[in-house]
Amino acid sequence: MKDNLSRAEKICWTLAACAALSAALPLYFSEELRGWNGGQYALALVSMVIAPSAVISAFLFRARRRGRAALFDDGKILLRWSYEPEEWRAFVGEDFLRERRAKWQVYGIVAGFCVFFGVLFFVLDPHQGGPWVLGVMLGLCVLLALVVLVSTRAVQNQRLHARPEVRIGEDGLLLGNEFHQWKGWRARLEQCEVDTGHPPFLAFTYSTPARHGRQFNTVRVPIPRDHDDEAAGLLAHFREKIASG
Numbered sequence: 239m240k241d242n243l244s245r246a247e248k249i250c251w252t253l254a255a256c257a258a259l260s261a262a263l264p265l266y267f268s269e270e271l272r273g274w275n276g277g278q279y280a281l282a283l284v285s286m287v288i289a290p291s292a293v294i295s296a297f298l299f300r301a302r303r304r305g306r307a308a309l310f311d312d313g314k315i316l317l318r319w320s321y322e323p324e325e326w327r328a329f330v331g332e333d334f335l336r337e338r339r340a341k342w343q344v345y346g347i348v349a350g351f352c353v354f355f356g357v358l359f360f361v362l363d364p365h366q367g368g369p370w371v372l373g374v375m376l377g378l379c380v381l382l383a384l385v386v387l388v389s390t391r392a393v394q395n396q397r398l399h400a401r402p403e404v405r406i407g408e409d410g411l412l413l414g415n416e417f418h419q420w421k422g423w424r425a426r427l428e429q430c431e432v433d434t435g436h437p438p439f440l441a442f443t444y445s446t447p448a449r450h451g452r453q454f455n456t457v458r459v460p461i462p463r464d465h466d467d468e469a470a471g472l473l474a475h476f477r478e479k480i481a482s483g
């Protein structure tokens with residue numbers, strides 16, 4: 239199989255090369271750039287931040303590309319489930335409701351803070367800045383509501399038109415077109431559980447490093463009819479894997 243670069247990798251390497259060239263400009267063209275009044279050094283400083291960041295991102299995208307490609311090797315994955323059209327539609331519909339409910343709960347908290355501070359500024363300064371702050375906060379609430387509506391519908395449509403199957407390996411899974419990986423770059427699998435639903439599903443929870451600790455992500459994998467024994471075996475396998483560290 240050819241190890242072709244993904245589009246994201248190509249963008250990162252191109253950005254890294256351009257940033258490296260920009261960082262070198264003040265060294266090789268100091269006389270020509272003297273009229274920039276020091277702007278060339280600011281450009282070099284920014285470029286020296288962008289270049290290594292782009293290189294790190296390129297390697298991150300490469301790891302994800304290779305992890306995704308590994309799931310298409312049927313001899314190396316743990317299992318592959320295909321779903322009947324009605325099973326897939328039922329799962330997508332239930333998962334859409336779960337995700338929409340969770341997002342609206344977060345939206346309610348954020349919108350509550352926006353309205354609170356907007357009204358507070360309006361009460362404290364009703365003739366100058368207060369109305370502007372209130373207007374901005376209300377506009378932000380509308381914008382966030384649109385983001386919730388569009389994003390949830392987009393994910394639902396994407397899942398409905400994806401291939402109705404899941405491929406599960408030791409280090410990640412591919413559900414339809416959604417790739418999830420819990421190996422590398424300090425990612426790890428935290429939990430694997432069975433939950434009830436229509437259809438019932440396996441819930442994989444994994445975490446990745448974040449600025450203030452770790453970010454947790456959960457992906458739900460529907461269990462096809464008559465595959466309960468396989469699901470139980472997979473659950474035991476991953477629980478043992480998690481327990482052993």
